[in-house]
Amino acid sequence: xxxxxxxxxxxxxxxxxxxxxxxxxxxxxxxxxxxxxxxxxxxxxxxxxxxxxxxxxxxxxxxxxxxxxxxxxxxxxxxxxxxxxxxxxxxxxxxxxxxxxxxxxxxxxxxxxxxxxxxxxxxxxxxxxxxxxxxxxxxxxxxxxxxxxxxxxxxxxxxxxxxxxxxxxxxxxxxxxxxxxxxxxxxxxxxxxxxxxxxxxxxxxxxxxxxxxxxxxxxxxxxxxxxxxxxxxxxxxxxxxxxxxxxxxxxxxxxxxxxxxxxxxxxxxxxxxxxxxxxxxxxxxxxxxxxxxxxxxxxxxxxxxxxxxxxxxxxxxxxxxxxxxxxxxxxxxxxxxxxxxxxxxxxxxxxxxxxxxxxxxxxxxxxxxxxxxxxxxxxxxxxxxxxxxxxxxxxxxxxxxxxxxxxxxxxxxxxxxxxxxxxxxxxxxxxxxxxxxxxxxxxxxxxxxxxxxxxxxxxxxxxxxxxxxxxxxxxxxxxxxxxxxxxxxxxxxxxxxxxxxxxxxxxxxxxxxxxxxxxxxxxxxxxxxxxxxxxxxxxxxxxxxxxxxxxxxxxxxxxxxxxx
Amino acid sequence: xxxxxxxxxxxxxxxxxxxxxxxxxxxxxxxxxxxxxxxxxxxxxxxxxxxxxxxxxxxxxxxxxxxxxxxxxxxxxxxxxxxxxxxxxxxxxxxxxxxxxxxxxxxxxxxxxxxxxxxxxxxxxxxxxxxxxxxxxxxxxxxxxxxxxxxxxxxxxxxxxxxxxxxxxxxxx
Numbered sequence: 001x002x003x004x005x006x007x008x009x010x011x012x013x014x015x016x017x018x019x020x021x022x023x024x025x026x027x028x029x030x031x032x033x034x035x036x037x038x039x040x041x042x043x044x045x046x047x048x049x050x051x052x053x054x055x056x057x058x059x060x061x062x063x064x065x066x067x068x069x070x071x072x073x074x075x076x077x078x079x080x081x082x083x084x085x086x087x088x089x090x091x092x093x094x095x096x097x098x099x100x101x102x103x104x105x106x107x108x109x110x111x112x113x114x115x116x117x118x119x120x121x122x123x124x125x126x127x128x129x130x131x132x133x134x135x136x137x138x139x140x141x142x143x144x145x146x147x148x149x150x151x152x153x154x155x156x157x158x159x160x161x162x163x164x165x166x167x168x169x170x171x172x173x174x175x176x177x178x179x180x181x182x183x184x185x186x187x188x189x190x191x192x193x194x195x196x197x198x199x200x201x202x203x204x205x206x207x208x209x210x211x212x213x214x215x216x217x218x219x220x221x222x223x224x225x226x227x228x229x230x231x232x233x234x235x236x237x238x239x240x241x242x243x244x245x246x247x248x249x250x251x252x253x254x255x256x257x258x259x260x261x262x263x264x265x266x267x268x269x270x271x272x273x274x275x276x277x278x279x280x281x282x283x284x285x286x287x288x289x290x291x292x293x294x295x296x297x298x299x300x301x302x303x304x305x306x307x308x309x310x311x312x313x314x315x316x317x318x319x320x321x322x323x324x325x326x327x328x329x330x331x332x333x334x335x336x337x338x339x340x341x342x343x344x345x346x347x348x349x350x351x352x353x354x355x356x357x358x359x360x361x362x363x364x365x366x367x368x369x370x371x372x373x374x375x376x377x378x379x380x381x382x383x384x385x386x387x388x389x390x391x392x393x394x395x396x397x398x399x400x401x402x403x404x405x406x407x408x409x410x411x412x413x414x415x416x417x418x419x420x421x422x423x424x425x426x427x428x429x430x431x432x433x434x435x436x437x438x439x440x441x442x443x444x445x446x447x448x449x450x451x452x453x454x455x456x457x458x459x460x461x462x463x464x465x466x467x468x469x470x471x472x473x474x475x476x477x478x479x480x481x482x483x484x485x486x487x488x489x490x491x492x493x494x495x496x497x498x499x500x501x502x503x504x505x506x507x508x509x510x511x512x513x514x515x516x517x518x519x520x521x522x523x524x525x526x527x528x529x530x531x532x533x534x535x536x537x538x539x540x541x542x543x544x545x546x547x548x549x550x551x552x553x554x555x556x557x558x559x560x561x562x563x564x
Numbered sequence: 565x566x567x568x569x570x571x572x573x574x575x576x577x578x579x580x581x582x583x584x585x586x587x588x589x590x591x592x593x594x595x596x597x598x599x600x601x602x603x604x605x606x607x608x609x610x611x612x613x614x615x616x617x618x619x620x621x622x623x624x625x626x627x628x629x630x631x632x633x634x635x636x637x638x639x640x641x642x643x644x645x646x647x648x649x650x651x652x653x654x655x656x657x658x659x660x661x662x663x664x665x666x667x668x669x670x671x672x673x674x675x676x677x678x679x680x681x682x683x684x685x686x687x688x689x690x691x692x693x694x695x696x697x698x699x700x701x702x703x704x705x706x707x708x709x710x711x712x713x714x715x716x717x718x719x720x721x722x723x724x725x726x727x728x729x730x731x732x733x734x735x736x737x
Contacts, residue, residue: 127588131635185577185638309629
């Protein structure tokens with residue numbers, strides 16, 4: 001293969017182009033300047049989005065990755081630039097988001113000398129990366145970046161950080177690029193064992209009250225079609241984890257709702273009544289299972305999973321089917337009996353009615369003067385018709401968004417699930433919109449989380465990316481306040497927010513803005529927002545002390561779910 | 565589930581940073597590493613970690629799963645003491661005068677099947693390989709006479725069962 005003599009910095013750019021990257025998020029600084037100099041030269045091929053804080057770069061890259069299924073790329077300088085990436089990297093690690101972060105580092109001769117803006121980002125990022133590597137010689141760049149992309153996207157995806165010393169950016173190398181197709185110590189997709197699939201099928205066929213629980217694995221594995229086929233043939237009710245949301249259209253008749261702490265009544269209660277629990281691409285997080293010692297103890301558990309470390313980690317399985325979920329589902333389908341499980345579905349319907357009467361009805365049609373978060377989400381549904389990508393932040397509004405938002409297509413629910421990173425949504429929405437410019441992207445954010453990455457309004461202004469921002473403002477850190485009300489005798493320690501004039505701030509960034517305080521204004525405001533060709537900021541003042549229900553208190557059993 | 569001693573064997577690429585990644589897995593779970601040894605393995609360019617922990621089987625399974633998940637780890641195993649052949653090594657530095665003043669010292673050396681590594685005018689060094697209890701016995705025997713320095717290595721062990729690393733590496737090719 002022919003080689004060309006170029007600098008390490010140029011090699012970085014050429015590697016990104018070879019990997020099909022056309023968009024990266026970042027912030028320049030001393031130790032990464034040679035790469036930025038090349039970005040300037042390559043700006044026609046590789047678009048760089050200047051964020052306002054490096055954390056925003058990671059969340060934007062995550063939003064891009066989650067909306068498109070491609071690897072998101074973030075770039076920053078050494079020292080504080082690198083440490084500012086850490087929250088987003090940790091978020092991507094726990095939510096299995098493919099991301100490559102590139103950081104500059106002081107020159108090799110300065111490593112370990114406490115040089116200006118030197119920080120051990122390899123040491124710092126080790127526990128929160130799928131892989132990381134420090135490049136100290138220009139010649140290493142092509143192979144390491146090829147490995148980075150391969151590792152980030154293969155198997156169970158995750159974040160990779162590549163730290164490149166400044167000398168390696170300046171020095172020249174003989175460049176040629178070969179994509180990485182395998183690493184001998186790394187087996188990203190365990191080989192599917194068809195005997196296990198047959199065992200699973202037999203157990204599923206024998207089940208009287210089977211329940212399917214599915215997670216982001218369906219989306220990451222691009223297995224939505226196969227999943228739907230298995231579901232429809234087997235007639236089994238299916239419940240989703242927060243990251244599994246949108247893998248199945250929300251109005252699908254077999255969709256029985258969300259699992260976990262603020263999930264729906266029926267799937268939580270009936271988790272402890274099913275006889276076979278079939279999990280696809282999910283990891284039995286504590287927010288889903290509640291108290292493990294009382295979780296689905298009556299059921300035989302089948303776990304379809306790509307990551308062997310997840311098997312029996314939290315919940316003991318009867319049958320583990322390791323492998324790529326798309327392949328496993330395709331193998332499972334012909335072995336399943338066609339059923340409808342009508343009586344069993346009736347149990348879900350009865351409990352759904354109970355939840356509707358005691359929680360949902362009031363949430364969507366409140367009798368209070370103040371607006372509710374649920375009715376705001378419902379209003380967005382009315383105008384988006386379920387076609388929008390909803391990017392939610394973390395807190396009460398996130399639970400309302402996930403509980404009530406309608407989704408017609410996959411990769412449409414983007415939220416920080418595992419890490420629960422406040423400040424995620426605004427930059428993630430930027431990434432989602434840039435990745436899917438033809439989709440409507442609506443960020444739903446609380447007044448607390450908004451102020452954690454509010455500076456990214458600057459990125460929206462500068463790039464003119466037409467994201468729609470809805471702030472559900474209750475002037476509280478609502479979720480923490482809810483816990484204080486329920487579990488800390490109403491002692492509202494540091495949860496009351498004295499907020500600035502958000503509309504004035506958004507207008508300062510020349511973003512069209514509106515504030516809604518009255519119910520009668522909501523419909524027109526949401527309509528105007530979604531009709532806007534430009535970015536739009538909508539602040540909705542909601543009831544200050546509403547709670548999200550149902551709720552499984554921490555450490556309680558899923559069947560102890562409370563409706564009030 | 566009760567705590568037991570487990571020996572974790574990790575076959576890996578010889579890469580900077582992997583030790584940090586592996587030790588972090590224990591740190592995160594608040595599990596103390598009792599001993600750690602890293603060396604070459606029977607396969608060229610493949611390192612072998614021997615890590616000893618005292619914990620439950622559930623945790624050791626979890627840890628081995630997390631270790632194996634690391635990109636540069638080829639394979640990880642865990643074994644109980646009954647499933648492995650293991651030993652530790654210890655060095656004792658003792659004043660040379662004792663060899664002549666205390667006749668019992670020579671008997672202790674002979675009976676313990678330890679070897680004299682070096683003898684100089686001022687001190688001699690004894691090496692003892694074996695189980696922890698044998699080394700501790702020897703320590704107790706030397707103690708009354710005065711030990712100038714003592715050091716004990718981490719455990720090294722081989723498993724009784726086969727470890728199919730070479731064939732595993734073949735399948736990756």
